[in-house]
Amino acid sequence: MSKNLKLFLGISYIIILFFFLYLIFSYIEITRLNDFLYYKELQSYLENIISQHFYINLLMFFLFSVIWVSLLGFGSPLLIVSGILFGKWVGSIISVFSISIGALILYSIANFFFKDLVRNLFKKKFLKYFDLFKKNEFYYFLLFRLTGGLGIPFGLQNLLPIIFNIKKSNYFFASFLGFIPTFFIMNSIGSGLNEFIKQADSFSIINLILNKEIYLPISLFFLILIISIFVRKRVFDIKDR
Numbered sequence: 001m002s003k004n005l006k007l008f009l010g011i012s013y014i015i016i017l018f019f020f021l022y023l024i025f026s027y028i029e030i031t032r033l034n035d036f037l038y039y040k041e042l043q044s045y046l047e048n049i050i051s052q053h054f055y056i057n058l059l060m061f062f063l064f065s066v067i068w069v070s071l072l073g074f075g076s077p078l079l080i081v082s083g084i085l086f087g088k089w090v091g092s093i094i095s096v097f098s099i100s101i102g103a104l105i106l107y108s109i110a111n112f113f114f115k116d117l118v119r120n121l122f123k124k125k126f127l128k129y130f131d132l133f134k135k136n137e138f139y140y141f142l143l144f145r146l147t148g149g150l151g152i153p154f155g156l157q158n159l160l161p162i163i164f165n166i167k168k169s170n171y172f173f174a175s176f177l178g179f180i181p182t183f184f185i186m187n188s189i190g191s192g193l194n195e196f197i198k199q200a201d202s203f204s205i206i207n208l209i210l211n212k213e214i215y216l217p218i219s220l221f222f223l224i225l226i227i228s229i230f231v232r233k234r235v236f237d238i239k240d241r
Contacts, residue, residue: 012071043197050085058086062098069102070109072155079183083190091187092180099183100176103158107171111162118162126163129236133164138174141166143235145178147228150236181224188217 050057065078078099082091110118132140141161144150149157161171192213200207208214 039197039203043194046085047198058090058094061085062094065095065098066102066105069099069158070105072106072158073102075099075154076186079186080190080193083187083192084194087194088184088188088191091190092184095187096176096179096183100172100179103175104168104172106155106158107161108168110159115162118159122160123163126160130164132235133166137164137166138170140235141170142174142178143231145175146181147231147236148182148225150232182221185217185221185224189214189221192217 061082065082068078069075079091079095082095085091086094129140141164144157152160192211195213196208196211
C-alpha cells in the first residue's frame with residue numbers, strides 16, 4: 001500500500017509540475033524575455049485577468065498551493081507569485097493559509113504511511129533536538145518555523161516533525177504563526193516588483209533596488225535572517241549526543 005501511494009504521489013507531483021510549467025511557458029514568449037516592454041504587457045494582462053475573476057483566481061491559487069506543497073513542492077516561488085497577483089496583504093493571507101494546510105496534509109500523509117522511513121533516514125541526525133521538543137513541542141516548532149527551518153529545504157522541513165511525533169494541531173498553528181513574518185516579506189517583494197514594472201518606463205537595477213517597495217522588505221528579510229541566526233545559536237546550537 002505504501003509503495004503504491006508513494007508511486008501515486010510521485011506521478012501526481014510530476015504531472016502537476018509539468019502542468020504548472022506548461023501554463024507558464026504557454027503564455028511566455030521566450031524570445032522577448034530581454035524586452036522590458038514585454039513584462040509590462042504581461043503585468044497588464046495578469047492584472048486584468050485577476051480583477052475580472054478575482055475570487056475564482058484566488059480559489060485556484062489556494063487549491064494549487066495546497067496541492068503543490070502537499071506534494072513536496074517548494075514555497076518561495078509561490079510567495080513571490082502571490083504577491084505579484086494579489087498584493088502583499090491578500091497574497092500574504094492566502095499563502096499563509098494555503099501553505100500551512102498543504103504542509104499539514106503532507107505531514108499527515110507521510111506520518112501515516114512513511115513514518116518509519118522518515119525516522120530511519122533522519123532520526124540519528126536530529127536526535128539532539130528530542131529533549132527540546134519534548135519540553136514544549138509547539139514553542140520550539142514555532143521557533144523552528146520563525147528561523148526558516150534552520151536552513152533546511154522547505155519540503156524536508158515539513159517532514160522532520162514526524163521524528164518528534166508532533167500533534168497535528170501544534171504542527172498547523174506553529175506553522176501558521178511562524179510563516180507570517182517571512183511570507184509577508186516575500187509577498188511584499190512580489191508586490192513591489194509588480195508595482196515597479198507597472199510604473200517604470202525602462203528597466204534599471206539601481207532604480208529597482210532603490211524602490212522602497214523593494215528595499216524595505218529586503219532589509220526586513222536580512223533583519224529576520226540575523227535574528228534567526230542568533231536564535232539558532234541560542235536555542236538550537238546543541239552538540240550531537
